[in-house]
Structures are given as C-alpha cells and as structure tokens.
Amino acid sequence: MISRFKYYKLLLLVIFCSFLSFKLTSQNIKIFDFESKKPVQGALVKLYSLDSKLYLRKYTNNLGFISCDLVRPTRLNISHITYTTFDTIINEISNDIVFYIKKNKNPLKEVVVTAQIGEELVSNSVNNFLILSKNNIENSSSNNLVDLLSTQALFDISYDSFLGSGLSIQGLQGNNVKILIDGIPVIGRKGSQIDISQINLSNVDRIEILKGPAAVSYGTNSTGGVINLITNYNSGDYVNLSSYFENIGMSQINLNLKKSINGQNFQLNIGSSDFSGFSEDTLRSLEWKPKKQLFGDFFWSKKINNNKIQFKTSIFEEEIIELGLENNPPLNGIAYDMYYTSSRKSNYLKFSNFSDFYDINSLISYSVTKFDKNQFFVDINSDNSELIIDSEFNTKDFFKSAYARTEYNRSKSDNFKFQLGLDFNYELVGGSKIIDEEATIFEQSIFLQSNLILFSKLNTKIGIRIPNHSIYSAPLIPSFNIKYDFHPRLIFRQSYATGFRAPSVKELFLEFIDSNHNIVGNINLEAEKSHAFQSSINYIPYKNNMNLISLDIEFFLNEMTNKINLAQIENSNAYTYYNLSNSTYTGLNFFLKTEIGKKNKFEFSWNRYRIKTNTLKYKLPKQNFSAFYSYLNDEFNFGFNINWKLKSKSEFERFNDLGELVTYEQDSYQLLNASLQRNFKQINSILKIGFKNIFDVKTINSDIQGGVHDGSESIISWGRTSFISLNYYPFRKD
Structure with a gap:
C-alpha cells in the first residue's frame, strides 16, 4: 500500500515537472x-x-x-x-x-476600421473598400480631398467657384455620402454638398472608402458610401515642414510636429493656403475668386494601463473675395465687393478600454460651422472700403452639431465577433436665410452587428440599426454580407442593405442667394429609402515577395425611393430640391493593381453605371476611366508619377420653362498630371516638380454639371499649370 502511495506521488511529481516544462x-x-x-x-x-x-x-x-x-x-x-x-x-x-x-506597403495586408467590428485586414473584411494611402496622396501631389478624388474613376467631381467642389459615387451625390474625419461626421453643407476643397490632407495618413450603403453603422447620409479620413497620430518624435507653389498663384505651407513625453503623445499641425485668383480677361472681376485658407489641429493622447484617452481640436478658416466690376462713368472708380467666409471648428474626446477579448470605444464631439457673407463699398483709387448695411447682402448662417457614439466589440474567438453600439446626433442650423431663423434635427440609434465564420471559407456579417428621427418616421435598417474564399487568391463577396436618409435642415429650410445662385429649401421633401445589392470577385493571379497582380470586379444595384436631387430651373439662376419618386442605379467597377519589383506600380480603374427613373430617360451610360503609374528608384533617390482620368460623355437633369424635368448632355474630357521627385537624403528633403491638367481642359460644353453653377458651360479647371513642392524632415535619420 505504501509502495503504491509512493508510486502515485512520483507520478504526480513527473506530471507537475512536465507541466512546468510545457508552460x-x-x-x-x-x-x-x-x-x-x-x-x-x-x-x-x-x-x-x-x-x-x-x-x-x-x-x-x-x-x-x-x-x-x-x-x-x-x-x-x-x-x-x-x-x-x-x-x-x-x-x-x-x-x-x-x-x-x-x-x-502591401495593399492586401492593410487594416481597416470603418464599419468594422474592431480592426480588420482589408482582405478579410466582408465589405468592399478602396484604400488611398499616404503614398497615393503624395504621389498625386494632392493638397486637399478634391485634388485626390478627381484622379479616381470611382468619383464624379462637380466644380463651382463659389460653392466649392462636391462629389458623387456610383451615381449617388454627396448628400448620400458620409464624410468622416477620424470617425467624426463633417458638417456644414453648401447646397447639398460638403465642399471637399476645404478638407486639407496635410495630416491624413490614409483614406478608407467604403463602397455601398453603410447605414447600419453610420445612419443617414451613408446610403451611397462612407469616406473616412484617418489622421496620422502614431507615437514618436517627428518634424515636417512642407511647401507647395503652383504658377497659377496657388501656394501652401504646412508645419507638422510630433512629440512623445512620458507615455503621452502630442501633435501640432498648422498651415495656410493662398490663391490670388485667376481670369483670362483683364477685368477686375475674376472667374476664379481669390481664396485664403488657414487650418490647424492639436492632438493629445495617453494610454493608462488598458485605457486610452484621445483629445483633438481642429480649426479651419476660409475667405473668398468676389471683386466687383468697376462702375461706368460718372461713377467710375468705385465697385462693390462680396466677402464669403467659412469657419469650421471641431473638438472631440475619445475613450477606449481594451481587454483580452473585448474593447469599448466611446467618443463625444462638438462641431460648429459658420458661413458669412458681407458686401463692401470700395473706392478703387484710395483702396478704402466700407461695409454696407444691407440684410439682403450681409448674412450669417451657422451649423452646430453634438455627436456621441459608444461601441462594445467582443471577439472571444476569431470565428465570432459581436458589436453593440449607440449613437446620438443633434444638429442646429440658424441664420437669416433659414425659415423661422433656426431649425433643429436630432437622431438617436441602436445598432448591432455580428461577424460569424461558419467554416474556414465562409464569413458572414449581419447587422441592424434601430433609429429614431425627430421629424421623419425612420424604419429598421438591416444589412447582410457574406464572403466566400474559393481559394486564398479567389474571393467572392455579396451584400444586401437598406438605407434611409432624412432631408437635411438646409434642404428643408435654407435659402442661399447671391449674384450667381438662388437655392431655396423645400419643406415638402420626403425621406429617401433604398435597397442595395453588391457582388464582387477578387482574383490574384500572381503574387510573390516582389510582384503582385490583383483584379477586382464589382457589380452594384441600388434602388431608391424619393431620391432628393437639386436641379436648375431653365433660363434662370434658381435651383430647387425635389423628390425623384423611383430611381435605379446599376453598374460595375473594375480595378487592376500591379506591383513589379519594388520600383514599379500601376493601377487601372473603370467605373460604368446607368440611371433609370420613372420620369427621365437617360440614353447614355456614365463612365470614368483612370490610370496611375509610379516609379521609384531608392538607389538613385529618384521617381516619377503619372495620373490620367477620362470622363465620358454623359447626361444630367434640369427643369425647363414649363417646370418639367428634362435631361441634357455634357461632353467628355480627359485630365493628365505628371511629376518628378528627388530625395536629397543628405539634407533630409524631398523635392517634387510637375504639371497638372496637361491637356489644358478649362470648360466643356454643358448647361450645368453636378454642381450649381450658372451658364452654358461646366467649369473643370483654370487650365494647365506647373508646380513645385518641398518636404523637409530636419530630424529624419534614414
């Protein structure tokens, strides 16, 4: 008995020692x-x-x-x-x-956060993304969002010398596209668009573009997609001074500072942009108005155990001057100038808690956007000016938004992830051109998403949003996504989602009137609803450590009810919002990406879609083509980049004299940009010179484009220009 007891003790000792060696x-x-x-x-x-x-x-x-x-x-x-x-x-x-x-540096291993449960590899996500990296921004020599997106086939860009630049994606205009900066909605729309020329890219690390509806994650204004600009707030010490000069009278200077102190990260980014204005004639009034912009943001973050706190404050100021024509004799020597100023201020506080198998992310933000218009009497000879007291020409409009969001993400295993979230958005719009001077809209929602891998090749995501809107009765918003891996290099994705977009305060109540525009809100607008289907195939025929060929083909169908559009009234500069009772958007996207060695990159994109409505007949499909080639030789510190885009002949709509909605055609055009760069490592600087709009496209035959500019031609650009830019990194060690 004793010997047996000793045997058990010895056996337990052996097991314990084995365990120690194992762990x-x-x-x-x-x-x-x-x-x-x-x-x-x-x-x-x-x-x-x-x-x-x-x-x-x-x-x-x-x-x-x-x-x-x-x-x-x-x-x-x-x-x-x-x-x-x-x-x-x-x-x-x-x-x-x-x-x-x-x-x-591998596009297949990029991580995305937009509309995901936590972070996800873009190749593993069930959603379709277009990722524009810091390299894409730098290679295209883009200073703001319109510069960058105008090179992409996925987007149609509208230009207006007053209202700025707007966009549409797969046929859906900017009021159906949610624009975020670090997950915070950008507010303050001119007409129905965010002026994307006011979104500077000096501190943007990458841009995640989710194609298709994202209403479950982000609610209204996201039935067409989401553009999320992710700023660069990595820890570490960093100094960058950049300058950009274009021969048209455009310049930009920017300073970016980062410092890490005792586990705290600080960043200051400040800059200015100046455009002196341009016109091909010698009149005092300029076709392209003088514009000045000031921008900056301050960021702070600190990690405390499993918690992370982030704070950011941002400012943007813009002034556009419309120089009036000099009066005829005997009143010569005097003129009336209009000053249009925009001010954007945004603050947010984020709190994140990380645990082994879950994380909680919360944020609260407060944003204010102001648009002011003032008329001045100018004595040209003495250069003196005096503000004219006239409520018709001097107006003030403001937008205020409070936004809060909380997400609970649980991922006990890689096969199942779950997200429960709450968000709240309150908007107050006021001004002399708002009916009753002030109007408010608020929305609160609960959203749920679950990501389930049924087996190794099939990944699914189901979501639902339960919204409550202060004006409109909002329906439940579901979504369903699947991703099936036939092979690691052959992936199929399919999605269905509904969407809901309530009219904005401006679309309902705002009047925007100046010498070029007359936009009146429509209080009788109905809310938009949509059903969207998307299918895509990603195929990688060749891949190794040095080379890559990737093909993406995407098909989409978006059926919309009560689509809100903005159209011009024929033979006038007046515009009105209206509901298009039924409209269908069908089309495809094709993307080709190649990397040859470490020096050569080539991308080609094709976007083609048709629009069908119950009131309009479009004869032509809308098509965009774009191509990009980049060469970089690290041995000789030299590189060059080429961007090309073709927009085909297409059709748009307007109201005729009888109040009928009709279509008209717009001619095709091409844009071509090219640049050379040299890295001077001995002085930690990168010099770039190049040309934009080499084909010298200025206007094209059309009565109106997607924007709201009066005239029989659509404005595209001020013509061919050359530029030079210099980036200086005083403490870079490579």
Whole structure:
C-alpha cells in the first residue's frame, strides 16, 4: 500500500515537472519598428494554441510590450493599423521575446476600421473598400480631398467657384455620402454638398472608402458610401515642414510636429493656403475668386494601463473675395465687393478600454460651422472700403452639431465577433436665410452587428440599426454580407442593405442667394429609402515577395425611393430640391493593381453605371476611366508619377420653362498630371516638380454639371499649370 502511495506521488511529481516544462509564466513579448527600432504602441497581439484556439488577446503598451503566460508551442499573430500583419510559431520560450515589424506597403495586408467590428485586414473584411494611402496622396501631389478624388474613376467631381467642389459615387451625390474625419461626421453643407476643397490632407495618413450603403453603422447620409479620413497620430518624435507653389498663384505651407513625453503623445499641425485668383480677361472681376485658407489641429493622447484617452481640436478658416466690376462713368472708380467666409471648428474626446477579448470605444464631439457673407463699398483709387448695411447682402448662417457614439466589440474567438453600439446626433442650423431663423434635427440609434465564420471559407456579417428621427418616421435598417474564399487568391463577396436618409435642415429650410445662385429649401421633401445589392470577385493571379497582380470586379444595384436631387430651373439662376419618386442605379467597377519589383506600380480603374427613373430617360451610360503609374528608384533617390482620368460623355437633369424635368448632355474630357521627385537624403528633403491638367481642359460644353453653377458651360479647371513642392524632415535619420 505504501509502495503504491509512493508510486502515485512520483507520478504526480513527473506530471507537475512536465507541466512546468510545457508552460512558463510572466513572459514579455516586445514589438519594435523594423526601421526606427522604436517600440510600437497599440499593436494587437493574439496567441493561439496549435489547434487554433485563441487564448490571449492584448494590445502593447507605450513601451511596446505585453506580459503573458505562453504555452509552448504557440502561434503568434501581431496586427497594427499601419504595419504589416506578422504571424509565426513560437517553439522556444525565454523571458523576453522580441519581434520587429515593418510598415505596411502591401495593399492586401492593410487594416481597416470603418464599419468594422474592431480592426480588420482589408482582405478579410466582408465589405468592399478602396484604400488611398499616404503614398497615393503624395504621389498625386494632392493638397486637399478634391485634388485626390478627381484622379479616381470611382468619383464624379462637380466644380463651382463659389460653392466649392462636391462629389458623387456610383451615381449617388454627396448628400448620400458620409464624410468622416477620424470617425467624426463633417458638417456644414453648401447646397447639398460638403465642399471637399476645404478638407486639407496635410495630416491624413490614409483614406478608407467604403463602397455601398453603410447605414447600419453610420445612419443617414451613408446610403451611397462612407469616406473616412484617418489622421496620422502614431507615437514618436517627428518634424515636417512642407511647401507647395503652383504658377497659377496657388501656394501652401504646412508645419507638422510630433512629440512623445512620458507615455503621452502630442501633435501640432498648422498651415495656410493662398490663391490670388485667376481670369483670362483683364477685368477686375475674376472667374476664379481669390481664396485664403488657414487650418490647424492639436492632438493629445495617453494610454493608462488598458485605457486610452484621445483629445483633438481642429480649426479651419476660409475667405473668398468676389471683386466687383468697376462702375461706368460718372461713377467710375468705385465697385462693390462680396466677402464669403467659412469657419469650421471641431473638438472631440475619445475613450477606449481594451481587454483580452473585448474593447469599448466611446467618443463625444462638438462641431460648429459658420458661413458669412458681407458686401463692401470700395473706392478703387484710395483702396478704402466700407461695409454696407444691407440684410439682403450681409448674412450669417451657422451649423452646430453634438455627436456621441459608444461601441462594445467582443471577439472571444476569431470565428465570432459581436458589436453593440449607440449613437446620438443633434444638429442646429440658424441664420437669416433659414425659415423661422433656426431649425433643429436630432437622431438617436441602436445598432448591432455580428461577424460569424461558419467554416474556414465562409464569413458572414449581419447587422441592424434601430433609429429614431425627430421629424421623419425612420424604419429598421438591416444589412447582410457574406464572403466566400474559393481559394486564398479567389474571393467572392455579396451584400444586401437598406438605407434611409432624412432631408437635411438646409434642404428643408435654407435659402442661399447671391449674384450667381438662388437655392431655396423645400419643406415638402420626403425621406429617401433604398435597397442595395453588391457582388464582387477578387482574383490574384500572381503574387510573390516582389510582384503582385490583383483584379477586382464589382457589380452594384441600388434602388431608391424619393431620391432628393437639386436641379436648375431653365433660363434662370434658381435651383430647387425635389423628390425623384423611383430611381435605379446599376453598374460595375473594375480595378487592376500591379506591383513589379519594388520600383514599379500601376493601377487601372473603370467605373460604368446607368440611371433609370420613372420620369427621365437617360440614353447614355456614365463612365470614368483612370490610370496611375509610379516609379521609384531608392538607389538613385529618384521617381516619377503619372495620373490620367477620362470622363465620358454623359447626361444630367434640369427643369425647363414649363417646370418639367428634362435631361441634357455634357461632353467628355480627359485630365493628365505628371511629376518628378528627388530625395536629397543628405539634407533630409524631398523635392517634387510637375504639371497638372496637361491637356489644358478649362470648360466643356454643358448647361450645368453636378454642381450649381450658372451658364452654358461646366467649369473643370483654370487650365494647365506647373508646380513645385518641398518636404523637409530636419530630424529624419534614414
């Protein structure tokens, strides 16, 4: 009996010793940047047993490490929004295990956050995305959002020398596209559009463009898609001074400073843009109005244990001057000038809590946008001016928005993720041109999404939004997505979603009147509703460490009821909003991406769609083509870039003298930009010279484009220009 007891004790001792050899406690996994050797904060570390069961999920701290209990052997996965996902097997265990990860340059390994449950590899997401990286922004020499999107086939851009630039995506105009900056909605629409020329890209790290409805995640104004600009707030020390000069009289200067102190990250980004105006005649009044912009933002963040706090404040100021014509004798020497000023201020506070298998993200923001118009009497000879007191010409309009959002994301395993969220949006619009001078709209919603991998090849996501709108009765908004991997290089996606968009305060109540425009709100507008279907196939015929060929073909169908449009009344400069009872948008997108070695990149896009309505007959499909080629030789520190876009002949609508809605045609045109760059590493500078609008396209035959400019021609550009830009990094070590 005693010998048997000793045998059991010996057996337990052997088992215990085996367990000790199998498991070591309190290991530190440290993550560093491959190039700078600095710790990477906020990297998500996942540990799996060899049977693919997730047993740990943690984010690295400001020192770039996590503490954990490692099982040997284990599979390690490291992901970060700006780094290439790293995956390996750990067999040998020591107290400190160090990994170096590289900045992401592979489009298949980019991470997205827009409308996702947490973060997701773009190749794993069930949604269709177009990602425009920092390299895309720099290679296209884009200063603002309109510069960048005008090179993409997916977008139609409308131009107006007063109202700025608007967009449409797959036929749906900007009032159906939600524009976000770090997840915060941009407010203050002129006409029915956000002026995307006011969105500067000096501190944008990448842009995530979700194609198709995203109403479950973001509610109204997102039936056409979402554009989310992600700013660059990575930790570390950084200084960049950039300048840009264009021979048309355009210049921009920008300073970007980053500093990390005791686990806190600070960033200051300030800049200015100046355009002196341009016209081909010698009259005092200019076709392209003088414009000045000032912009800046301050950012602070700190991570405390498993919590992260972020604060950002942003400002934007713009002044456009409409110089009046000099009066005829005997009143010569005097003129009347109009000043249009825009002011945008935004503040947000974000709080995030990270746990092993869940995270909570909350934010609250407050934004104010103001539009002022003032008329001045000008003595041209003495250069003196005096404000004219006239309520018809001096107006003030403001937009105020309070926005709050909370998400609870749970991911106990990679096979199932769940999201529960609440959001609240309150908008107040006021001004002399608002009916009753003030109007308010508020909306609150609950949204739920679940991501379920049924088996290794089939990924599904189901979502629903339960909204409550202060004016309109809002329906339940469901969505359903599937992703099926026939092969790691052949992926099929299918989605269905409904959408709802209530008319904005401006569409209902605002009057916008100046010498070129007369836009009147329509209080009888109905809310929009939509049903959208999308299918896509992604095929990668060739891929290795140096080369890549990727093909995407997407098909879409969007059926809309009560689509809200803005159309001109024929033979006048007046515009009105109206409901188009039934409209259908069908089409396809084709994308080709290639990388040849590390030096050559080529992209080609084709966007084609048709519009059918119960009141209008469009004869022509709308088509856009775009191509981009980039060459970069690190050995000789030299590169060049070419951007080309073709917009085909197309049709638009307006009201005739009888009040009937009719279509008319607009001619096709092409845009071509090219640039050369040289990296002077000895002085930490990058010099770029180039040409924009090489084909010298200025206007095209048309009565009106997607915007609201009066005349028989559509404005495209001020013509061919040349530019030079310089980026200086005084403390860069590479």
